[in-house]
Amino acid sequence: MSKVLKRITAFSLSFMMLFLMAIPTFAQEAVEEEIPDEEAIAALVDELVEVARSKKGFYESYINEFTTWYYGVETEAYWCSIFVSWCADQVGALETAVPKRSSCVSMKKWFERKGEYYPAESGYEPQKGDIVFINTAVDGTDSIHHVDIITQSGFSGSSKNKKIKCIGGNTSNINYEGSEYVTEKTRPVNGPRACVVGYAHPSYENSLGVLAAFYSIMDDIMPPYMKYLYSKFISFIGYFE
Secondary structure: OHOOOOOOOOHHHHHHHHHHHOOOOOOOOHHHHOOOOHHHHHHHHHHHHHHHHHHOOOOOOOHHHHHHHHHHOOOOOOHHHHHHHHHHHHOEEEEOOOOOOOHHHHHHHHHHHHHOEEEEOOOOOOOOOOEEEEOOOOOOOOOOOOOEEEEEEEEOOOOOOOEEEEEEEEEEEOOOOOOEEEEEEEEOOOOOOOOEEEEOOOHHHHHHHHHHHHHHHHHHOHHHHHHHHHHHHHHHHHOOO
């Protein structure tokens, strides 16, 4: 490849990365001018949960359809955050309501910047479609190791034994075996086995308009090597968020 072609490719990639990352900021005011009705938002959330549930029982290693979707080529990676991003992409909510991230910590920071993150101790009651951040070590700290999608609003159980219902990928099965499944399960919010660190309440209303359609088109036309480089790039900057 000539030096000129290499420079053109590098410039095009850099421009596209910056453009895709800047779109939500520039478009936010335009999106907020026309807020979709509650029924449309609820329908999108229902669709998101059903997309996730359609993969229940999925079992595969760290190279699978979700990691391949994320990077554009077969790539080995932890994929709980990738699964959440994939589900959002299937319903047109990627980058408008839920970020494309391979790191659950980076995903949490994205929601924090938007004022959409609520620590578990804040008293926030999770809603269907929310993103829940989990400490799988159950060590009482706010360290985050996993992320799921809430599939049922509110809590179940007693006040001393609250639980949430959620679904996620790169996790154990219902018998708590392995770690490469897509599983819907209940998780304790309080008590000795409490594992919930916090919740994010995505702005799904932003996913019902022109902006969502734009991201969908860009994803369709972007060649695999560009997807790979873009995904690596946003994964890299995630460490500095």
